Amino acid sequence: MLVTFISECEKNSLKKTRRVLDAFANRIGNNTWQTPITQEGLEAVKKLLKQTASKNTAVSCHQLKSRVRTELLWVVGKRNKFNNEGVVAVNYTEQDKFIGEDSNMLTAEIIASSSTIAGLFHDFGKANILFQNKLNPKKKKDQKNYEPYRHEWVSLRLFQAFAGECKTDSEWLNKLSQIKSNTFSRCFKDGVDGGISDNHPINNLPPFAQLVAWLVVTHHRLPLYPKWKENLP
Numbered sequence: 001m002l003v004t005f006i007s008e009c010e011k012n013s014l015k016k017t018r019r020v021l022d023a024f025a026n027r028i029g030n031n032t033w034q035t036p037i038t039q040e041g042l043e044a045v046k047k048l049l050k051q052t053a054s055k056n057t058a059v060s061c062h063q064l065k066s067r068v069r070t071e072l073l074w075v076v077g078k079r080n081k082f083n084n085e086g087v088v089a090v091n092y093t094e095q096d097k098f099i100g101e102d103s104n105m106l107t108a109e110i111i112a113s114s115s116t117i118a119g120l121f122h123d124f125g126k127a128n129i130l131f132q133n134k135l136n137p138k139k140k141k142d143q144k145n146y147e148p149y150r151h152e153w154v155s156l157r158l159f160q161a162f163a164g165e166c167k168t169d170s171e172w173l174n175k176l177s178q179i180k181s182n183t184f185s186r187c188f189k190d191g192v193d194g195g196i197s198d199n200h201p202i203n204n205l206p207p208f209a210q211l212v213a214w215l216v217v218t219h220h221r222l223p224l225y226p227k228w229k230e231n232l233p
Contacts, residue, residue, distance in 0.1 A: 002064040003042060003073070007031040008081040008088060013056040020048045021059075042073075049076040060086045114208065117176070118215035121162075125155030156217040159209075160201045169208040 005025060009017045014031075021027070024045050025035035037045075042061070049059055057077030062070045072086035082088060125131070131151050163172035202213045 001039070001042070002036050003034070004062045004064070004070070005033040005045075006060045006062070006082075006086070006088070007033075008058040008060075009077070010056040010058075013052075013054050013058075013077075016052040016054075017049065017057065017059055020045065020052060046074060046076060053077050058082070062086055110208075110211075114211050114215060118212045118219070121159045121212070122152060122155050122216045122219050124158045125151035125153070128154070150220075152217050152219055156201050156213055159213055159216055160205070163205055163209045163213075166206060166209070169206040172206070172209055 003025075005021050007014065007017050007021070008031070018027075021033045024037065024041065025033035028034050046061070049057070053076055055078070058079075058081035059076045060082050061073045061075075063073050065071050070086075072082070072084075075082055075086070130148070162175070166172040166175065201217075202210050205213055
């Protein structure tokens, strides 16, 4: 295989790294090496780099996959010197914000809008006699199974009934602005009543609706993994 080594080492670590890499590869730049090498040879290079590594060590290894594509194999030392693809950042900022004010404002608007809509739909699941009895100290003592379905799950299903047939986010958002009293007339089964339903409450929704649905159902805690899944092959 043909590999390239990139060093982002500092201070004395740079000298140690150069001694190791110069013994195995051709230096094609101040901090870049390239060579054909076997898997055993590559493992030996990695082992030697780890032995001499310090807090200032940062070396990435890339394999040439084609004429136009490389793959990051590993990093020895400071992983944050490279991104997930092994690319080195050329610009830095200490400010906690996205590049470009437009992107920052758009993200804030998405967070605000999705949270507001999720908050609205989350409470819809409380609008039933079972949940209301749960709030009544007298009736709560008389009912052991006063809420067989948690209200956030009921709310999720109501949101699915509302947005599930829409192909795009624009459709259900427009429908939300013109909501009618009979919007939630449909009923959904979850599979926990004896069968397994393929009607997933989130996966088939448009992207923004998926975000809202997840916020609705996870408002109090993450949903439990269905026990019947454990028996599937």
